[in-house]
Amino acid sequence: MYTFETSRTSDCDRRERGEWWRDQVSSIQCRMSFELAADYRGRIEHQRSDSYQVIRWWGDAEEISRDRQQVRTDPRDAYELVIPIHGALMLRQDDQTSHVAPTQMALISLDRSLDLRHGDGFSSIAFIVPRERLDLRLPRLSQSGVTLAAKLGLGRIVVDMIASLRENGASLAGSQFDAICDRIVDLLALTYNADTTAAVVDVQEGLVTSIRRFVRENAHDPGLTGAVVAARLGWSLRNIQTQLQRVDTTPSDLIREERLALARLRLQDPAWFRQSVTQVAYASGFGDLSTFSNAYRRHFGERPSDTRSAARDDA
Structure with missing residues (x-):
């Protein structure tokens, strides 16, 4: 199954937008807790197959957390690569705090506790990868919540491929989407090694x-x-x-x-x-x-x- 969908808070009653956003994001990514305005403004473009997801979103300021109980009750067996497009992201995972700018990207695990927050006018791309697909290529992945370069070299190629995948999503078949995602995971593994290995x-x-x-x-x-x-x-x-x-x-x-x-x-x-x-x-x-x-x-x-x-x- 392959789908490409767009949803926005403007389709909801203003008083229900914050709650709608919580439910929408949690269903797409994983169960999380949110601190945000009741009349939150945001938009999501979501493409997914049975294996991979690419999410492009725009939104107001919010604070998001995922604790151990939420991990236990809603395990996802996945990594998420977060690529800020506009605005900075504060991320904390594995006792490491990072401020991720648009020239960077962050690799996080959806099966470990995390905290993140951003200000108004933030926009980002997220690439969600099944855990086993990346673990096969990085069997010694030592940490999540790690920041990688996204402006030059391999990181830039990863970002460009994901952006192109999103922009052309409506014209792709599911098998094509998965094949391209497999190649992106290969490049992401090389990027991780290049940025984190002595x-x-x-x-x-x-x-x-x-x-x-x-x-x-x-x-x-x-x-x-x-x-x-x-x-x-x-x-x-x-x-x-x-x-x-x-x-x-x-x-x-x-x-x-x-x-x-x-x-x-x-x-x-x-x-x-x-x-x-x-x-x-x-x-x-x-x-x-x-x-x-x-x-x-x-x-x-x-x-x-x-x-x-x-x-x-x-x-």
Whole structure:
């Protein structure tokens, strides 16, 4: 399911706008507490699939909090990337307080306590990511409530892609929306590493990036193994294993992950609709349909045929 909707407080009675805003934001993001005016003014543009959400909102001053009880009673298993467009945001999470300006963005967890507030005339974009999608790429995500650069480099690319995704949301199919979001999550993981990792680790991260890039480019090869990766990159297999161990994965796990990502893209691509699920599996490097189907369902929470059917419906 993919939807693109706009709602605004001006559609409500003035005396009910604050309460409407509380209910609307809590239903979209998670259960939270609000301090705001009864005649609050705000607008939300919301696009979502079964996996991702992009939210653009404008609003008056408000203070928002999410405590441990709300986390327990309304768990979301998700991260939220908040990108201020106009006005600054005060954020506190994991005992860290940040003031996030429009040249920055903040990565927060919706399953930890948080406090945030902003003034009148504030506007922002939020990108909500299922926890497992980002944890797969950042298995050692050390903290949330962290501020990342959004003006230059990788951060700017992330912001531009999310903004473009929002602006073109009404013309996208659900499978296209999810495919673009998957790529944004890849870039967000790289941005997080670039902004939070010490320089001494940067070289090691570069090695891991090289390994991931090679595996991604050759995932379709059914003969790809850790030993092949090592030989082609000119390193020892032990070095490959050591580098990937740093990010809590192994050569075989990484190869399977990239093959699954490739298969998902092909299942969603109209150019591959003539190919059966079995043909897509084999063309994406899998040698056994049962192994592919079981791994796909564990990884994405649905069968390959479900992904194909949803993509056909969108097309």
